[in-house]
Each structure stands twice: as C-alpha cells, then as structure tokens.
Amino acid sequence: MGVRITVTVPMLLSDCTKGRSAFELEADTLQGALQLLVAEYPLLKVHLYNEHGEVRKHVLIYYNNDNIAWLDKLDIPLAAGDKLRVLQAVSGG
C-alpha cells in the first residue's frame, strides 16, 4: 500500500479530474505520485507538460512547500499528509 496524499489542481483544469479540484492519490514516492497523476487523469498531461515532457513554463507543481523544479531528485518517499499542488504561475491578461 502506498501513502495517501492530497492533490489540488486549479478549477480551470477540474474537467480533467472528474470535476474535482482536490482529491487523493496513493503512491510511495513523489515521482510515483507525479506519474500516477497523469496516468489516472490523462487529460491533465497536455496542460501540465510540454511536448518534451517538461513542466510548462507557467505551470508550477509544488510538493508541500517546494517547487518540484527546485528538487535535486523526485525519488522522495511520501509521508502521510503530504500535499501536491498544481498552480498557475503569475501571468497577466
């Protein structure tokens, strides 16, 4: 059994996540949770990642209080109560 964590996504993307902007996932590692997120909700993939599999320029994915782009590795064991948040970087218009 993996560890249950909370995931939040912007309301705009909730049509990719069965209408929910907060839900739970079970995984062992952060990497596993990121893979499971788009496996379970494949419509999210195009909105979070570009053609090269990189997180889009104005999308932020936070693991607790850390932008995953800051992390040296993603193979981090998850702990109960961890949070994964998809955020839109500040953009105008």
Place this chain on the structure above:
Amino acid sequence: MGKRVVLLIGTNKGLFQYSADLERKNWELKGPFLSGWEVYSVLGDSRGEGESVNRIFAGTSHAAYGASIRVSDDFGETWRQIEDSPSYSPESGFSLNRIWQLIPGAADEPNTVYAGAEEAGLFVSYDRGEHWRELQGLTQHPTRPNWFPGAGGMCLHTIIIHPTNKKRMWVAMSAVGVFRTDDGGETWQARNVGLSRVPTGQPEDEVGRCVHKMVLDPANPDVLYMQEHGGVFKSIDGGDSWFAIEEGLTLQDGDAPFGFPISVSPSGDLFLLPLESDERRMMKGGKLLVYSMRPGSNSWEPIGDVIPDEVRHVSVLRDAMTVDGLDPYGLYFGTTSGEIFCSLDRGVTWDRLPGQFSRILTVKTWIIEEQ
C-alpha cells in the same frame, strides 16, 4: 420542425452563443461556456448521428496550460476534452500553442474534421474529433525551416476544401503564405506568386507572404480572394498566381490596404473591414465602415456605416467576420472590444446584438433543426 440560426462567438474569455429564428431579429444569448479558456476556433456541426447529431467543437487554449479540443453534444451545457487532441511529437520540435481553425470535411465525409494549429500545422480527424493526426506533408515541406512567425504567432488560420474535388485543399498561414494540395493533404505546394512580400528576414522566396484570411468564390472554385498583410488579392487559377484588387480601398496614401477578415456571401458579395494602416491597425477616425465588392464590379465601395453616430476605435480579427448560408444571407462580425454586429441587407444597415464580451476571436454561424 423549423430551423434556428446559432452564432458561436469565441473570445479570449470563453465561448458565447446567440440563437434566433430565421428572421434573425430577436437573439437569445447564452454563456459563457468554457470560462477562462481562449476560444480561437469553433465549429457547430450537425452531420453526426444519435446523441452527437449536433456537436460543437471548440479549440481551447490558455497561456499557461496549452491547447486542446473540447466538444459539446448539448449546445454547450456540458463539455468533454478530447484526450487525443492535435499534438506534435517531441521529435518534431514544434509546440502546439493554439487551435486557430476547425472546419468540416468534404460533404460526403461527415466524420471528417480539420484543425489548423499554431505553430503552423494541419490536423485531421476521421472519427468526428475523437482522434487526430497531423498531415505531415505540410510541416515537412522543404521551405519549413524558413517559415517565420508573425507577432500573432505562426498560425494556420484558413483551411478550404474544393467543393467538388476533395483532394484539392488550400491552407493559409500567417507570415508564411498559401499552400495547396491536390492529393488530399499528403503533399503540398506553395502558391504565393504575385503576393506582396512582408519582411520576415528569411531568405526563402517561396514563402514569407502574410495572408490574413482567404475565401473561395462560391460560384467558381478556381477563384480565391484574400486579405493579405500588404493588400487585397485575387486568384483566378486556384492560387497559382495572384493579383491585387484594391481600387477604392486606399485609406492612407502610401499604405497598402490593411485589415484582417474577408468574407464572401453565397451570391458572391465580398466584404472587408479595412483598417487605417499596418502601423495603426484601427478603424480610420473610429468609423466602423464595411467595404464590399459586388459581383461584376472591380472596385470596393464603403457600403455600410455600421454605427453612424458613434466612434469605435477598434479592430476586427481575421476569423471574426462570417456569413450564414440563408436567403437573404446574414453577415456578422465581432470586434476586439467585444461587440457583435449583424446585417441582413448585404452589409448596408447593421444591428448591434445585445451584450458585450471580451476580445472576439472568432464568429461562426450554425444552422440547426429546432429541437
């Protein structure tokens, strides 16, 4: 059962719908749908069967979240994102930023839909939008390394299918030009001879023509018309060559006639919304004037003062003017300040429809059987 006329209005803040009976006088407004998404392209398609007989396709995009196609089979009440939307492979080196155009396939192919993308590319679905594939003959054209994006993005904004020979199609791309296929999209040839050249800084002479919008003559499929960045042009040989048709259009001495949309009615009336100049890009003096060239004429006339007592210092974008197929036909356009205008007398007098939106990106008509 009667028919209803639906106007689909794509804005940079969602999609709206007007509907009216065939008189087109009392418009009912619904929306916003797809709130928060840019809707650069939309298609109302009644060629389906069963529950999806009336399907709306919307090309949705967002500055942060990229682009995909969403469909509704209940006039916008609910939407479904297409998982296998148009996309480029990592190897292509291209990014899919927006969907600029959605058009139905040939009359005998009710499940076929085409999509024009930014970065410029052409996609096709043979199953009514569920799966898409790129027609790579276009993006693998030898001139592709010299395609240069205009400031609005390198968009494929116009797709035209020959009415009786579906193997022949034309596409037009901003800052690139016109390409034609005669084998159903497998191979393409640039068709830009005679067009003015905008400075793209690229060495390739075959491309670098900034087509803003192109239409096919309803009576003669060898005849095309376009509003180009540097003028207004006509072809009488299927795009093999082009010549200017600009008499009556000069708004500012020394400037080529500038604007974005061009429309043609079922009877061959052509319409433009000229802007003051390339540099200013607004209605001259705030006067919202529609120009028309009637069949048999060689010159443009300012036939419609849309809102005579007020000024509108606005523009109209390339996909924001359209004609319905009714008799008499309706002509519609939406402005960058979010107003929709309608004429039922060949563009001479105009009504402003109720409501005001954000920047209007696309206006399409859709004739449906009343439920």
